[in-house]
């Protein structure tokens with residue numbers, strides 16, 4: 545059996561596999577995540593269980609785990625076997641049924657629509673002008689202090705004068 549790997553193109557472009565800064569454990573060690581390999585290589589049930597636990601530990605430490613789970617749930621045909629986001633095929637089947645109960649039979653479309661709405665809100669927030677109160681504060685600051693000016697670099701002579709004024713002021717205090 546060949547492991548279906550996240551690097552393969554996902555059939556649903558609305559849920560691409562998440563980018564990670566470095567290679568995930570499943571890319572470095574795909575055999576660990578291959579549930580059937582235990583049977584093929586003569587693993588005992590106990591050894592296969594240990595391997596599953598190790599795969600789950602790796603997934604729980606993976607920065608992509610949440611997005612990986614969504615990807616695995618949505619892309620059912622690509623993830624019919626093996627461990628993804630710490631889940632077995634049976635667990636993913638149960639999760640899909642729960643999502644269908646909660647969101648309806650079109651739950652994948654519902655999730656995609658929610659994602660789209662969230663992105664639209666985030667995009668709109670980036671372009672929303674300052675609230676009136678903040679804009680007024682900015683205006684007042686400009687009225688009182690004028691436009692922001694960068695202070696010119698002092699010459700060596702001006703720096704020497706400033707130092708001597710400071711020393712004189714400290715002595716007089």
Ligand code: SF4
Pocket residue numbers: 550568569570571577602603604606607608609612613627628629630
């Ligand atoms: S959560 Fe697990 S299966 Fe998903 S990318 Fe990370 S290591 Fe791989």
